[in-house]
Amino acid sequence: MKSRAASRGVAEKSEEPRRVATVDLRSDTVTRPTAEMRRAMAEAEVGDDVYGEDPTINRLEQLAAEVFGREAALFVPSGTMGNQIAIKVHTRPGQEVICEERAHIFNYEMATLAAFSGCIARPIPAADGILSWAEVKKRVRPKIYYISQTGLVSLENTHNMAGGTVYPTEVANEICDAAHDAGLPVHLDGARVFNAAAALGKPVAEITRKFDSVMFCLSKGLGAPVGSLVVGSRGFIEQARAYRKALGGGMRQAGVLAAAGLIALEKMPARLRDDHANARFLAEGLAEIRGIRLDASKVQTNILVFDISGTGLNSAEFSRRLAERNVLANGIDAQTMRLVTHMDVDRAGCERALAAVRGIRENN
Numbered sequence: 001m002k003s004r005a006a007s008r009g010v011a012e013k014s015e016e017p018r019r020v021a022t023v024d025l026r027s028d029t030v031t032r033p034t035a036e037m038r039r040a041m042a043e044a045e046v047g048d049d050v051y052g053e054d055p056t057i058n059r060l061e062q063l064a065a066e067v068f069g070r071e072a073a074l075f076v077p078s079g080t081m082g083n084q085i086a087i088k089v090h091t092r093p094g095q096e097v098i099c100e101e102r103a104h105i106f107n108y109e110m111a112t113l114a115a116f117s118g119c120i121a122r123p124i125p126a127a128d129g130i131l132s133w134a135e136v137k138k139r140v141r142p143k144i145y146y147i148s149q150t151g152l153v154s155l156e157n158t159h160n161m162a163g164g165t166v167y168p169t170e171v172a173n174e175i176c177d178a179a180h181d182a183g184l185p186v187h188l189d190g191a192r193v194f195n196a197a198a199a200l201g202k203p204v205a206e207i208t209r210k211f212d213s214v215m216f217c218l219s220k221g222l223g224a225p226v227g228s229l230v231v232g233s234r235g236f237i238e239q240a241r242a243y244r245k246a247l248g249g250g251m252r253q254a255g256v257l258a259a260a261g262l263i264a265l266e267k268m269p270a271r272l273r274d275d276h277a278n279a280r281f282l283a284e285g286l287a288e289i290r291g292i293r294l295d296a297s298k299v300q301t302n303i304l305v306f307d308i309s310g311t312g313l314n315s316a317e318f319s320r321r322l323a324e325r326n327v328l329a330n331g332i333d334a335q336t337m338r339l340v341t342h343m344d345v346d347r348a349g350c351e352r353a354l355a356a357v358r359g360i361r362e363n364n
C-alpha cells in the first residue's frame with residue numbers, strides 16, 4: 001500500500017518535516033531539495049537543451065556566467081563530468097596534469113583524465129592540500145621533445161580530502177599568473193568554491209578571476225539535487241558543450257533540474273556560514289575527546305578530518321559504532337574520519353553526533 005505522503009503526490013510530500021532521526025555527516029551531497037526547489041522543479045519551463053531550447057537551463061547558465069564574471073557557462077550532470085570536460089578542452093593526449101596528491105580529479109574520477117583525455121596526473125603532496133607556485137614550478141616539465149609535456153595545472157578549492165581547506169587568494173593568483181607566463185592553463189575544481197568564498201568573505205568572481213575555467217557544484221552545500229556548471233570564455237564553453245554531448249551529458253528537458261539549481265545559486269550561498277560554524281563546533285568538541293587528534297583551528301569550512309588511531313578503533317569500526325547511534329560518517333583511510341556539515345544537519349544534530357562519539361569512547 002502507498003504511504004499517505006506518496007498518494008498525496010510531490011507537492012504535499014515536499015511539506016514533510018525536513019528533520020530526520022539520523023544525523024548524516026557523510027557528505028554535503030546527501031542534502032535533499034527544499035520545498036521551494038521541489039515546487040520550482042514541478043513548474044519549470046523546459047525545452048530540448050541539446051537544441052539550446054531549455055529556457056530554465058539557459059537562465060541558469062547565464063546567471064552562473066554573471067556570478068563568476070565570465071562570458072559563458074555550461075550546465076553538466078555532475079562535478080566529475082565538468083572537471084573532465086575542462087581537462088579535455090585544455091589538454092592534448094600524452095600530456096601531464098599537475099594537481100595536489102589528494103585531488104578529486106586524481107583519486108575519485110575513475111582515471112578519466114587518462115581514459116578520456118589521454119593524460120597522466122603529476123600529483124604533488126602539499127600541507128593542507130594547498131599548493132604553491134614554488135612546488136608547482138618544480139613539476140612543470142622542461143620543454144624537451146623527448147619527455148612528456150605539462151598540459152594543465154588544476155587546483156581544488158576548497159580541498160575536500162585535506163579537510164575543506166581554502167586557498168588564500170594571493171596564493172591561487174600567483175599560481176595562475178606564473179602558470180600563464182609558462183604557457184599553461186589553470187583549471188579550478190571548485191566543487192565547493194562557494195564555501196571558500198564564504199570563508200574568505202569575498203565573492204566567487206574575485207577568488208576565481210585568474211583561472212581559465214572553473215567547475216562548481218550545485219548539488220553539494222548549495223543543496224540542489226543534481227548538477228554542476230563549468231564557466232569560462234565563450235570559445236572554451238563551445239568546445240565543452242561538444243564534449244558534454246560526447247560523454248552522454250546532453251540532457252534534453254533538464255530544466256526541471258536547473259530550476260532547483262537556480263534557487264541553489266541565488267539563495268543558498270548566504271547560508272553556508274551556518275555549516276561552517278557547525279563544523280567548527282563539532283571540531284572543538286571532538287578535539288576534547290580522548291584518543292581523537294584534530295586541530296580545530298584548521299577547520300575553515302564545512303569539512304573536518306580527524307585521526308582516530310588513539311581510540312584503538314579503525315575507521316570502519318568507528319563508523320559502524322556511530323551508525324548504531326544514528327550518526328553516519330565515512331572514513332578516509334583506516335585511521336582518518338571525515339565529517340561534512342550541510343543544511344540538513346542543524347546544531348542539535350551536531351550535538352547528537354558529539355554525544356555519539358563520547359558514547360563510543362565511554363564504551364571502549
Ligand SMILES: Cc1ncc(COP(=O)(O)O)c(C=O)c1O
Pocket residue numbers: 077078079080081083104105156158159160189191192217219228
Ligand atoms: C572536490 C570535488 N570535486 C569534484 C567532485 C565531483 O562531483 P560529483 O560527485 O558531482 O561528480 C567532488 C564530489 O564529491 C568533490 O568533492
